Amino acid sequence: MIHGVQIDMLSSDRLGRMTSMEKIRLILDDVRQGYIVVLEKGLTPEEQGKLLETTMMEISPDGFSGIEIETYPSSKNSEGGLLSKLFGGKTQSGRLMVIGPVEQLKLLAREKDRLIAWASAAQ
Amino acid sequence: MPVMMRIRGFFSKLFGKRRSRVGIYGPPNAGKTTLANRIVRDVTGEAIGPVSEVPHETRRARRKEGVEINGGGSKLRIDIVDTPGVTTKIDYHEFLEYGMDQDEAVARAREATEGVAEAMHWLREDIDGVVYVLDSTQDPFMHVNIMMVGIIESRKLPVIIVANKIDLPDAAPQRIKSAFPQHPIVMVSGLEGNNMDDLYARITEVFR
Numbered sequence: 001m002i003h004g005v006q007i008d009m010l011s012s013d014r015l016g017r018m019t020s021m022e023k024i025r026l027i028l029d030d031v032r033q034g035y036i037v038v039l040e041k042g043l044t045p046e047e048q049g050k051l052l053e054t055t056m057m058e059i060s061p062d063g064f065s066g067i068e069i070e071t072y073p074s075s076k077n078s079e080g081g082l083l084s085k086l087f088g089g090k091t092q093s094g095r096l097m098v099i100g101p102v103e104q105l106k107l108l109a110r111e112k113d114r115l116i117a118w119a120s121a122a123q
Numbered sequence: 124m125p126v127m128m129r130i131r132g133f134f135s136k137l138f139g140k141r142r143s144r145v146g147i148y149g150p151p152n153a154g155k156t157t158l159a160n161r162i163v164r165d166v167t168g169e170a171i172g173p174v175s176e177v178p179h180e181t182r183r184a185r186r187k188e189g190v191e192i193n194g195g196g197s198k199l200r201i202d203i204v205d206t207p208g209v210t211t212k213i214d215y216h217e218f219l220e221y222g223m224d225q226d227e228a229v230a231r232a233r234e235a236t237e238g239v240a241e242a243m244h245w246l247r248e249d250i251d252g253v254v255y256v257l258d259s260t261q262d263p264f265m266h267v268n269i270m271m272v273g274i275i276e277s278r279k280l281p282v283i284i285v286a287n288k289i290d291l292p293d294a295a296p297q298r299i300k301s302a303f304p305q306h307p308i309v310m311v312s313g314l315e316g317n318n319m320d321d322l323y324a325r326i327t328e329v330f331r
C-alpha cells in the first residue's frame with residue numbers, strides 16, 4: 001500500500017467565485033482530512049485573520065492542533081506603493097499559498113522567492 | 124476614506140480626542156508582556172501581567188489606562204493593551220515539556236486558543252495603533268508575522284515594529300529591518316531596558 005498525501009490545488013478563477021467563508025470552510029475541511037491545500041492566489045489579510053480565528057475554535061486535544069500556512073514573504077503589493085495607498089487595501093491579493101495540517105506540513109527553508117516544504121501522510 | 128478621516132479628525136479635535144488604545148502584538152514568547160510591564164512600570168510603578176518562558180503565558184488581553192509616555196520632548200497619554208501571542212497552531216504536548224501535567228497543559232492550550240481569538244477581536248474592533256514585537260533571534264518571515272502586519276496595514280493602523288531581545292548574542296535585528304522596510308523599527312531589550320527612549324520617542328510621534 002502506498003502512503004501518500006492528497007493535494008488540493010485551487011485556481012484563482014475558482015477562488016474568485018467563492019466567498020471568504022466558503023474558502024475558509026473548504027480549506028479547513030481539507031486540512032482536517034489531512035490534505036495539503038495550494039491556492040493559486042492567496043487569501044487577503046482579512047481572510048487569513050478569519051481563517052486563523054476559525055482554526056482556533058476547532059483545535060482540540062489529540063484531535064486537531066492547527067495549521068501551517070506558507071506564502072512568499074514580500075510581494076510588491078504589500079509594500080504599499082502609491083496605487084495601493086490610493087485605493088486602500090483592496091489591491092492586496094495574496095500570492096501562491098500553501099496550507100496544511102501542522103503535523104504534516106513542515107517548512108524546511110524560506111527564501112525571498114523560494115519555499116521548500118515537506119509534507120507527510122496522515123498518521 | 125481620506126475625507127472621512129479628515130471629518131473624524133475634525134470632530135475629534137472639536138470634542139477632545141479619545142485616548143489612543145495601543146495594542147502590543149506579536150507571536151508567543153516575543154517578550155510583549157515584559158515590554159508592556161517595562162513601559163507601564165516606568166510610568167506608574169505597576170506591572171500589567173505575568174511573564175514566563177512557557178509560551179502563551181498571556182491568554183487574556185489586559186489594558187492599562189492613561190499611561191503617559193514622555194519621548195522626544197513631547198508627551199502622549201495612551202491606553203496600553205497587552206495581548207496573547209498570535210499563532211496558527213497550539214499543541215498541548217508542548218506544555219508537557221515544561222513539566223505541566225496533562226490536565227494543566229490541555230487547559231492552557233484551550234485558554235491559549237481563546238486568547239488568540241480575543242487578540243484578533245481587539246485588533247478588529249478596539250485598537251487604534253500597534254506595537255508589533257518580534258524576538259530578534261527568530262525568523263521574522265514566519266507567516267504569522269507577514270499575516271499580522273498585512274492585517275494591520277489593511278486596517279490602516281499606525282504601527283511600530285519592535286526588534287526585541289537585542290541583549291541576546293544571536294540577535295539579528297537587521298533581519299527584521301529588511302523584512303519590514305515600510306515601517307519604523309526600534310531595537311530594544313525589554314528585559315534590560317536598552318533603547319527604551321527611542322521607543323518612547325516613536326510612540327509619541329506615531330500614535331499621536
Ligand SMILES: Nc1nc2c(ncn2[C@@H]2O[C@H](COP(=O)(O)OP(=O)(O)OP(=O)(O)O)[C@@H](O)[C@H]2O)c(=O)[nH]1
Nearest residue numbers: 151152153154155156157175179180181208313314
Ligand atoms: N534575553 C531576553 N529575554 C527576554 C526579553 N524580553 C522577554 N524575554 C523573555 O522571554 C520570555 C517570554 O517573555 P514574555 O514577556 O512572557 O513574552 P510574551 O510575548 O508576553 O509571551 P506570551 O504572553 O506567551 O505570548 C520570558 O522568559 C522573558 O524573560 C529580552 O529583551 N531579552
Ligand SMILES: [Mg+2]
Nearest residue numbers: 155156180181
Ligand atoms: Mg505575554
